[in-house]
Amino acid sequence: MKDTNLNKSMKHRTRIQRLTYLFQSKKAELAAGYQGYQELLGFVDQCNRLGITDRGQEMALNDWIDLLECWPFVGGGNAGPLSHVQRQRTMVRDGFVCTMCGRPADEVHHKSTRSKGGRNRGANLTTLCVECHEKVHGARSGICKK
Ligand SMILES: [Zn+2]
Ligand SMILES: [Zn+2]
Structure with missing residues (x-):
C-alpha cells in the first residue's frame, strides 16, 4: 500500500x-x-x-x-457539436457543479438549444447533472448529449 x-x-x-x-x-x-x-x-x-x-x-x-x-482556444465552431475544449472550458468555469442543484456536473447544456439556433458561446452554455439535464429537456431528451 x-x-x-x-x-x-x-x-x-x-x-x-x-x-x-x-x-x-x-x-x-x-x-x-x-x-x-x-x-x-x-x-x-x-x-x-x-x-x-x-x-x-x-x-x-x-x-x-x-x-x-x-x-x-481554437477550433470548435460557434455552431455544430461542442468540441472537447468548449466542454472543458464550461466545466472549469462553472466549477464542475450542476448550476441547478449544485451536485457534481455531468454534462454541458445549451440554454438556447442548437435546434433553435443557440450557439456554442460561453453565455449560452451551462453545466448540469444528468437528472437536471433530463428535467430541462423533458420529452426532448438527447439534444445536448454527445
Ligand atoms: Zn443538477
Ligand atoms: Zn441540454
Whole structure:
C-alpha cells in the first residue's frame, strides 16, 4: 500500500509541475484573455503549497492541464457539436457543479438549444447533472448529449 501511495503522490507532483509550467508559459495571455484566470492562479498556488488532497482536486488538476494545453482556444465552431475544449472550458468555469442543484456536473447544456439556433458561446452554455439535464429537456431528451 505504501508503494501505491508513493506512486500516486509522485504522479500528482509531476502533474502539478506540468500545470505550473503550462501556466507560467502562458501567464500573460491568460491574464489578458481568460475569464477564469484568478481561479486558475489560486488553484496553481494551492497545488504548489498543499498538493492534491482529494479526488475533486485531482480531477480539477487534469481538467486545468487539458484546458491549458489547448489555450488559446481554437477550433470548435460557434455552431455544430461542442468540441472537447468548449466542454472543458464550461466545466472549469462553472466549477464542475450542476448550476441547478449544485451536485457534481455531468454534462454541458445549451440554454438556447442548437435546434433553435443557440450557439456554442460561453453565455449560452451551462453545466448540469444528468437528472437536471433530463428535467430541462423533458420529452426532448438527447439534444445536448454527445
Ligand atoms: Zn443538477
Ligand atoms: Zn441540454
